Amino acid sequence: MELIKPDLGLLIWMLFSFSIVVFVLAKFAWRPILAALKHRERSIQRSLEAAQRAKDELAKIEFGNEKITQLAKLEKENLLKEAKEIKNNIIEEAKEAAKIEAKKIIEEARNSVEHEKNLVINDIKNQIASLSVDIAEKILKQNLGDESTQKQLIDELVKDIDLN
């Protein structure tokens, strides 16, 4: 059967041409093609990695920003709170001080009034005393005739007492 009988001449030609094809293609086609493919794959890989890194970096930066904003907000709130406290304190203190001052003034006023009163009372006492002495003197000076004149006299004297 010729169909399954290998032919030496064809075998020689085939081995010869096929080796040349393998050699030439391996050296001048497959090597540059595979190298280029590898190179491209590597560069794609590297680009992807770089993109991922950039993304991470950006996320980090964004996170940082957020944190800073958060901090600033907190700081602001704290400041406001503090300011409020200070304000309240100041008001409180002022109120306290005012109260004390007012008390002091009132106290002083009261004291001075007391003093004046005492003085006035003393004065009145003195006047009453002197008046009484005067009245008594006048009564004694008059002749203590009859009862009606006495009465009249006393009324006159009382009228004379000017109460001030």
Add this chain to the structure above:
Amino acid sequence: MQRILFNIAVVTLLLLSVQGFAIPEDPTHKEEHSEQQENKKFNPGSFIFDHIQDSYSWHIFTYKGHHYSIPLPIIIYSKDQGLVSFWSSKIAHGHSYKNFTIAPEGEFANKIIEVNEHGEFVARPFDISLTKNVAAIIICGVFMIILFISVAKTYKRREGMPPKGMQSLLEPLILFIRDDIAKNSIGEHSYEKYTPFLLTIFFFILFNNLLGLVPIFPGGANVTGNITVTMALALATFITTTFTGNKNYWKHIFNPPGVPWWLKLPLPLIPFIELIGVIIKPFVLMIRLFANISAGHIIVLGFFSLIFIFGNMDPKLGYVVSPVSIAFTIFMSMLELLVAFIQAYVFTILSAIYFGMASESEH
């Protein structure tokens, strides 16, 4: 590059066709020849085998009993005459030249033999003629070299850029062979060593399979359905496996671990079986590709033969049968198109698996 490629193809075609048509057969023989042709009953067996076998000239077509074919150089070495070379047209159709002729029958049927003056067989010379298959192999090889070197140039020019044109057509196949065949079967550690060979063998088989489906020149040669060609391809895989096999590979053949000692020591049964396996692997590669491609061609040609078989009975019957035959032939050709890819893939992946065995490291 594509234009250059096209130009080369055109020039080659022109050169070959000029040769072919410039040397037609002897016109005096034409009459009797065509008569002979008509009287001869259609023989599907010889019709099919003429088409799938190698031949000394590249038959293009037959017009009015006149064969037009591209003559190919015949190179032979005989003991009497030394190295002789001439065009195949000189010995076409039973002619003899310098005592050489093509044997019509016998042990060396359809091969060149040396005869004496009386036309009796003397010897079969050492024959390294550039036959139809050799020409097809060379055409395919040249085509592959031009194609892939041009693609390689595109890769160099467009480094790091996405593929374009022919590059994007071939890149998926190249990546498929590199990643799914070489890397998967051989492994990460040494697949790069074998990838160029696998790529070459894949595209060589694929292009030859596809060209084999084209009925006219430069197709039509049954290259991958020829046992010698598949033998050479299997031999290439075998040689690569054998010469790149590491210590571990040979150890697994001659002293396979995990096998009881009495299976290897007095009578080396397992090593013997392993050694046979080493030979059988490329042998199976050879047979599988040859059988698949040849079978496909035989079936397609068989369907065509039906037309002439029925036509010989009654011309009208031939006309009736031909649409059915052609429909079946188209269907088979589609199947063959699939087979062309599958067989190239199978041959490549099996080669890759053998290389993987040869380069497997000890674990």
